Amino acid sequence: GRGELVFGGFADLSFKIYAARPEHAAGEPAAFTLAADREPASSWEWRELRDSRYARADASPYEKKFALDFAAGEAIAVPGVGSSQGAALLFSDLLGDHLLFLGISAVQGDGIGGIVDNLNGSVAYINQSRRLNWGLGAYRIRGLFYEGDFESVFDESAVGGYGLLRYPFSRFRRMEVRYGLEHSDRIDVRGEFAGQRRRAWLALNSVSYVKDNTLWLNTGPIDGERFNISLGAVSDITNGRFDSFLGGIDYRRYFRIKMRTTYAVRGFAYYGGGQRPRRVNLGGSWGLRGYPRFGVVAGSRAILLSQELRFPLMNFVSLGLPIGELRFPGVQGSLFVDVARAWTKETSDLRGVLGSYGFGIRMPLFPPLVLRLDFGWRFLALGRSEGYSPARDFPNKHYVDFFFGFNY
Numbered sequence: 001g002r003g004e005l006v007f008g009g010f011a012d013l014s015f016k017i018y019a020a021r022p023e024h025a026a027g028e029p030a031a032f033t034l035a036a037d038r039e040p041a042s043s044w045e046w047r048e049l050r051d052s053r054y055a056r057a058d059a060s061p062y063e064k065k066f067a068l069d070f071a072a073g074e075a076i077a078v079p080g081v082g083s084s085q086g087a088a089l090l091f092s093d094l095l096g097d098h099l100l101f102l103g104i105s106a107v108q109g110d111g112i113g114g115i116v117d118n119l120n121g122s123v124a125y126i127n128q129s130r131r132l133n134w135g136l137g138a139y140r141i142r143g144l145f146y147e148g149d150f151e152s153v154f155d156e157s158a159v160g161g162y163g164l165l166r167y168p169f170s171r172f173r174r175m176e177v178r179y180g181l182e183h184s185d186r187i188d189v190r191g192e193f194a195g196q197r198r199r200a201w202l203a204l205n206s207v208s209y210v211k212d213n214t215l216w217l218n219t220g221p222i223d224g225e226r227f228n229i230s231l232g233a234v235s236d237i238t239n240g241r242f243d244s245f246l247g248g249i250d251y252r253r254y255f256r257i258k259m260r261t262t263y264a265v266r267g268f269a270y271y272g273g274g275q276r277p278r279r280v281n282l283g284g285s286w287g288l289r290g291y292p293r294f295g296v297v298a299g300s301r302a303i304l305l306s307q308e309l310r311f312p313l314m315n316f317v318s319l320g321l322p323i324g325e326l327r328f329p330g331v332q333g334s335l336f337v338d339v340a341r342a343w344t345k346e347t348s349d350l351r352g353v354l355g356s357y358g359f360g361i362r363m364p365l366f367p368p369l370v371l372r373l374d375f376g377w378r379f380l381a382l383g384r385s386e387g388y389s390p391a392r393d394f395p396n397k398h399y400v401d402f403f404f405g406f407n408y
Contacts, residue, residue, distance in 0.1 A: 066091040097129035118142050133166040147279050152191035158184040172213040180204040200238035207231050218364040219332050220407025223256040244274035261311040266408050272300035285403035288340040290356035290378045299342035308336040332362040339381045355381035374401045
């Protein structure tokens with residue numbers, strides 16, 4: 001009732017409550033001054049700055065000093081076949097304005113070659129100091145690869161470089177553009193172009209529009225929306241043709257029902273064309289569940305619709321042992337239905353819409369290790385599938401699948 005302004009403030013490493021009364025002459029705007037309270041106005045000053053022990057350092061420009069943020073390595077050995085080794089390093093400065101990534105891997109074995117012959121490496125730098133992010137990278141790849149499924153297998157040696165631009169429209173939306181130049185020496189081993197060799201300079205172009213405002217639990221998103229719309233083209237400069245082009249959209253929406261319960265929907269569509277259209281694979285725990293991850297549900301055209309109800313089963317699991325209590329993270333349950341179709345120009349009339357439904361459980365151990373266990377049943381949702389039939393290739397319609405990773 002006295003026309004005071006009451007507010008909270010932080011001073012001397014603690015929060016306090018202050019009151020200010022307006023003091024102004026007639027016809028002038030009000031100016032608030034601190035009233036007598038627990039602390040006078042002088043307490044708002046940073047007294048330590050007047051102490052020579054703390055104020056002796058002069059201002060200096062910020063120095064970019066890179067430090068190692070993340071390092072990972074792997075080693076795989078298959079007796080009688082070969083082995084593979086690899087390592088990845090991520091460096092950044094104190095403010096995270098500059099990122100540097102280094103990766104290297106090699107494969108050797110009987111009939112494959114030695115470490116030097118199959119050496120793969122990449123280096124990338126990204127500058128995030130301004131709103132318009134930019135980056136540069138270079139790479140060298142060598143080995144036996146496949147595209148989407150095991151129908152197209154090829155041996156390739158390539159070296160190239162690229163530049164990228166990334167512009168955020170807001171905290172949740174951004175545009176990404178990438179341009180690269182690569183020299184490729186490729187021999188197709190199996191597939192439509194088996195026996196053909198391509199030596200050419202390739203121009204690689206892509207543009208993507210991305211949105212992501214999702215809210216996450218330790219098992220994956222529970223609220224919000226995320227999508228990625230991408231277009232890309234690979235031009236064969238040497239032979240003057242489009243080697244391949246593609247367009248795709250991956251849309252995901254999460255309708256939150258309760259604090260830790262959500263209804264998740266994912267839609268995916270892909271189209272690839274050109275002289276060598278690239279294929280995608282839809283099988284596996286992050287796609288059409290209950291079907292192999294490679295070689296079955298794959299093609300240069302693809303559609304996928306996934307629906308899943310996610311809910312908590314247990315907040316935590318605790319075991320009382322003689323040495324103490326052993327506590328495990330909570331468990332999340334899910335009910336899901338997936339349908340998908342993947343085909344090529346040649347098989348457009350041969351494959352129907354495949355599907356699966358079931359229930360699963362998720363247990364997060366530590367990021368990004370989330371244990372996933374699904375129990376489900378396969379079915380032919382629509383049309384026919386002469387190239388692949390669940391009833392023919394699987395005596396039992398039901399399946400059990402164990403995998404790990406965040407929810408989509």
